[in-house]
Amino acid sequence: MGLPLGTAAIVLVVLLWELARPTLKRALARGRELWAAHRRGSAPIGYDPGRERRAEQRARALLRSCVTEHDWAMYRDLGFLRVWGGLGARADDAPPAQASYAYLVYPHKPVVAYVPDTGELLNEYCVAFPDMSKPYGSARLPDSDDVLAKWMALTADERRLVGEANMHLPGRQVDPDRVRRDLARLSRWERELSARRAGSVRAA
Amino acid sequence: MKLLRMKPGHGEIVLAEGDVAVPEQERELIEAFRRELDAGMWAAVPTQAPGGRREAELVKSFDEVPRDAERVIFFPRAAGGSPQATR
Numbered sequence: 287m288g289l290p291l292g293t294a295a296i297v298l299v300v301l302l303w304e305l306a307r308p309t310l311k312r313a314l315a316r317g318r319e320l321w322a323a324h325r326r327g328s329a330p331i332g333y334d335p336g337r338e339r340r341a342e343q344r345a346r347a348l349l350r351s352c353v354t355e356h357d358w359a360m361y362r363d364l365g366f367l368r369v370w371g372g373l374g375a376r377a378d379d380a381p382p383a384q385a386s387y388a389y390l391v392y393p394h395k396p397v398v399a400y401v402p403d404t405g406e407l408l409n410e411y412c413v414a415f416p417d418m419s420k421p422y423g424s425a426r427l428p429d430s431d432d433v434l435a436k437w438m439a440l441t442a443d444e445r446r447l448v449g450e451a452n453m454h455l456p457g458r459q460v461d462p463d464r465v466r467r468d469l470a471r472l473s474r475w476e477r478e479l480s481a482r483r484a485g486s487v488r489a490a
Numbered sequence: 491m492k493l494l495r496m497k498p499g500h501g502e503i504v505l506a507e508g509d510v511a512v513p514e515q516e517r518e519l520i521e522a523f524r525r526e527l528d529a530g531m532w533a534a535v536p537t538q539a540p541g542g543r544r545e546a547e548l549v550k551s552f553d554e555v556p557r558d559a560e561r562v563i564f565f566p567r568a569a570g571g572s573p574q575a576t577r
Contacts, residue, residue: 340501341500344500413571415569419529421498423499434563438565439534451570452570452571
């Protein structure tokens, strides 16, 4: 009794194996392809994290050489720049009494327009500076170069940059809560900076 | 005067450097300037106003570059983009 049952079990297992083998082979091959694609995606050909870091250091030095000390400190400490709208007769770090709107410039994110007096968010201007020559396989400038490109374009020809950008309502790509938190951080940062300046003047 | 170009994966590179008062060097600067504009780059001259304000000036020809400018920065022209959502 045991022998026929055992034989039948073995035959059944072999039959199931033969039936399942093509499917298993296909699944295995697919898995290998997915794994290879994942590895390619996470480490593109020619990608060198050291080179990217050096590029960003150069870009930061260039940005620093172009903007005021106040703006550089803002970017260094907060990770974004504020550019007053309707540029013209005002100093970069003057209180926003004359500017009815301003922009927050983030690296590789849309430029966000807002009202300094109320904190109301106005628009997002989605703009990029892709270098299609892709010297190292990527069209993307280092973060600080992207910020500098936006700053130069905004301060030189705000209308032109806004015209080139895709305009959206706030919240399309940048979280409005995050922008509001950044505005609060900026406000606190400027208060602390003013207090430090006042303190150093008194000490002198 | 230095002509710089922003470059992905590198930061800025020096395209050309010379004295605009020396005709041969000015010619080289002009040629490099034209090459970049022909390649679709925007050119900006960072400036500093007497009050300390910093800004930039976009220039479309070498004639528009102030003679005393220390550098001209080329960067890819702006394009309406739609990067991945960052929320």
